[in-house]
Amino acid sequence: MKCYYFFLFFTLISCASSPRHGNNIKISIDVDELPEIGLGISTTEYDVRVIEFDSAKHGERIIDNAEAIYLTLHNGFSERKQIYAEKGDHIHLTFDGKKLHGTSKLTGDRPPITEYLSRWKAVFPSRNIYSLPLPEFETKLKEAIQENSRLLDSCENTLKKASKKFVKLEHARIKYLLGSVLLNYPYAHGWKKKEEIEANYYTTLENWIEEDKDYLDLQEYQNFITHACSFLSAQNEAKATTPYENVLQRIQYISRNFKQDEVIQYFISTWANEYVQRNGIVQIEELDKITREKLTNPELLSRYTDVYDSWVRIEPGNEAIDFFARDSTGKEFSLKDFRNQYVCLYIWQNVFPCIAEFSYLNKLTPLFKEKNIQLVNLSIEPKNEYWREVIRNKDIQTGTHLYLEKTREFLAGYHYNPQTIFQFILITPDGKIARINLPKPSSGEFEKYLSEQL
Incomplete structure (x- = not known):
């Protein structure tokens, strides 16, 4: 029961849909009966929003600021369905409100891609892989990626007709999804101090990183880069002991070592926004200064200042928000x-x-x-x-x-x-x-x- 409430209440803090500007992604839903627990749409594991239905049992969600995105439909905890959309798409879903499987119909959603996603299932290597020396471990991990890519390879020509971009993103998604196994390698070996970590592990991690702005909407890519930068940033510095130190080290690492400015600014914006959103603006002078200096993209800077100012709004002494x-x-x-x-x-x-x-x-x-x-x-x-x-x-x-x-x-x-x-x-x-x-x-x-x- 607690999980049920957590699922619903987690969605309540999501800000109201941002103003529509330019092309966006629209998901509209019509049901015969209102879902008993609630129908949610997630863009990441943390951003789950319950759809609000009107009296006609119609609901919508608008997604801005995404060129292409994987979405998951959650019918309570019982069912999940993954879909893909690109900027400008309008996806329409109908189902009976009880079961997605068997009653749902999707239109305008690039049907071959939806069919592929319904068939694809991730297969991770067994834990025995961690017992291998690093070179053999990486070889086995790459074989696992190939195994997970077989369905994609077999229907690549059909999928390209629906979206060439999807095929590129799906190859990256599979790679970085399996990349989580690589990130766990030091922990599986009990390496707690950087002196214990094999030098070639850092090199291996660096070689897995690709800088590509097309990947920025991939949650798997975001997770990999975030954790990899946390690890790599500690290679030549004292290990961060607080979330604040960690975010500063990541920003400094990516600023020094990445080449593509669009990728650099995206991650600085994302990391700074996440930290401020969760922790507020007390004693973050260095983070604030670096973020404002590095973000030359007006839209990214505006997103950061909006989050920052939302905390200024509720500093002690300001007028309380009414209810x-x-x-x-x-x-x-x-x-x-x-x-x-x-x-x-x-x-x-x-x-x-x-x-x-x-x-x-x-x-x-x-x-x-x-x-x-x-x-x-x-x-x-x-x-x-x-x-x-x-x-x-x-x-x-x-x-x-x-x-x-x-x-x-x-x-x-x-x-x-x-x-x-x-x-x-x-x-x-x-x-x-x-x-x-x-x-x-x-x-x-x-x-x-x-x-x-x-």
């Missing part, structure tokens, strides 16, 4: 209804780690009264009826329970991280942000912060 929520009777509330007192917003969902925190919050009731703090529990449960059911539990009867509306925009504004499941935000009596990530009450640090800082 609209309803209690169990349907009465609407917003932040202004709690003025003249501190407000602690608890963003939570119906999973055990969130519910467990209520017992600690309940014990803090006297402290909330002393410090003039109103606890407002904002539920981001997908189904209102599930929320209504769980708040009847007497063990969580503390604070004001509200059901959050316009969830996606609110969570994105506060950089809600679904991996932590919940978030505590403190707002001052005059509606200003005091802190957007309070420690969880069960840690003991929550009570200490409120006691000392307020």
Whole structure:
């Protein structure tokens, strides 16, 4: 059950579809019945978004900033279907809403490619391959790539008629998918210190790297380059001990060793954006300076500054982002209804780690009264009826329970991280942000912060 909620809530923090500009990729979906768990579309393992259907049972997703992309349709956890699209494509899917397989029909999606993807299955070499010396290991790995490419080779002429670009990308996708085996070689041998790593491993890793702007939309290529640069950057430097040190070393390595400026800027933009999105802008002066200097591409620089500025927006002292929520009777509330007192917003969902925190919050009731703090529990449960059911539990009867509306925009504004499941935000009596990530009450640090800082 927890995985179900995680799947749905992970999608909630995805920002609203970016404005359409130029050609984009459009996926439209019509169903006979609404999928019970939800139909998701992922472009990467981290970017899964549930499709929102209208009253006519029609849903859409627009994908910008991609020349070509592999997409995965997720019918809950039970089914997956992979498709491919290029800029300007419009893919239309119909199915009964229960089962993709057997009822789904796709149009406008380059049929030979869809057929190929439905038949292709990855076959990885056995773990015994790691016992081989590096030269023999690499030979076996290349043989595995050839084995995985047989279906592609057998229907290459047909696929080229649908898209020559796809054939090129698919060869690269298979190579870099199997490249994960190469990246695991040091760990399989227990090489924890760089002095233990065979010198020719670095050379082998470097030789696997291809600089090609056409590969930039491939998740497998992105993963390989990211991990390879992390490894190679430590070859002549002290090993990074923090995510911040790691991202700086990767940027410095790729700036020195790669030749294609478009590839260099893409990865600098991607790595900087990911770090800032997850960690914020505290003590990142060096990363910010390098990123702004290196990104001469106006679009890439704009994407980075948008992420950076979104954190500036929620720095302490700035006006808090308003919310609209309803209690169990349907009465609407917003932040202004709690003025003249501190407000602690608890963003939570119906999973055990969130519910467990209520017992600690309940014990803090006297402290909330002393410090003039109103606890407002904002539920981001997908189904209102599930929320209504769980708040009847007497063990969580503390604070004001509200059901959050316009969830996606609110969570994105506060950089809600679904991996932590919940978030505590403190707002001052005059509606200003005091802190957007309070420690969880069960840690003991929550009570200490409120006691000392307020």
